[in-house]
Amino acid sequence: MSTVEFSNVSKAFPGGAGKAVDDFNLKIASGEFVSFLGPSGCGKTTSLRMLAGLERNTSGRILIDGVVVAEPESRLFVPPEKRHVGMVFQSYAVWPHMSVFENVAYPLKISKRPKAEIAQRVTEMLAVVELSGLEQRMPSQLSGGQQQRVALARGLVMQPKVLLLDEPLSNLDAKLREKMRVDIRAIQQKLGLTVVYVTHDQVEANTMSDRIVIMRAGHIVQTGTPDEIRRAPVDAFVADFIR
Numbered sequence: 001m002s003t004v005e006f007s008n009v010s011k012a013f014p015g016g017a018g019k020a021v022d023d024f025n026l027k028i029a030s031g032e033f034v035s036f037l038g039p040s041g042c043g044k045t046t047s048l049r050m051l052a053g054l055e056r057n058t059s060g061r062i063l064i065d066g067v068v069v070a071e072p073e074s075r076l077f078v079p080p081e082k083r084h085v086g087m088v089f090q091s092y093a094v095w096p097h098m099s100v101f102e103n104v105a106y107p108l109k110i111s112k113r114p115k116a117e118i119a120q121r122v123t124e125m126l127a128v129v130e131l132s133g134l135e136q137r138m139p140s141q142l143s144g145g146q147q148q149r150v151a152l153a154r155g156l157v158m159q160p161k162v163l164l165l166d167e168p169l170s171n172l173d174a175k176l177r178e179k180m181r182v183d184i185r186a187i188q189q190k191l192g193l194t195v196v197y198v199t200h201d202q203v204e205a206n207t208m209s210d211r212i213v214i215m216r217a218g219h220i221v222q223t224g225t226p227d228e229i230r231r232a233p234v235d236a237f238v239a240d241f242i243r
């Protein structure tokens, strides 16, 4: 279980017009499920990628579990593999030439864990995402939802401090999306995970999150529980967006 903190974090891309993320401030509690919600281009993915270490913030600082992982002012940058975050992306991002087992085992193999431990962890994670028994299947033999579960198991197999998900359900049909929402929330609760979830879908954010961060043009417009935001949107943009 881990906390996350963004403190005055900004990101200007070289040659970009203005800042993609501008003075982002947020504290996330351990075991909290927080969604970044906002229209396309508002800076959700960039914020998530800065937390993962896949993008460098140009100012401010980011902390995971109270430890600074990125602070350009003091030239401090912890690389992604040392941040202990798990990531799941929109596209299935499973390797087509590897079996389910091999896909989930991959991060453990890279970090040279013993075979017995790998087998045990993969078995555990496949049980969590309800894919037990499908170890030897290839991704082409799985549905879209099952492929996304493989990606989820792979994101969890290293026991990350924080799990980051970037629009992981966008490619699924409506019915499956609904089931996966419930399942991801259940897994988060069961494992006590700290989750940052990126979405442009207000229903997703409302049904899954402890707290929602509403973003617009690189800024945080409002932060609150789904209920708080629904009852007291700070402006017309928020009211319209969460309607």
Ligand SMILES: Nc1ncnc2c1ncn2[C@@H]1O[C@H](COP(=O)(O)OP(=O)(O)O)[C@@H](O)[C@H]1O
Pocket: 013, 014, 016, 020, 038, 039, 040, 041, 042, 043, 044, 045, 046, 047
């Ligand atoms: N690699 C990049 N280089 C330049 N501009 C980028 C890059 N990635 C994102 N941007 C810009 O940053 C802004 C925020 O993008 P992004 O974080 O992807 O938004 P979202 O995920 O909310 O759709 C957009 O204006 C986008 O065009």
Ligand SMILES: [Mg+2]
Pocket: 044, 045, 046
């Ligand atoms: Mg995005």
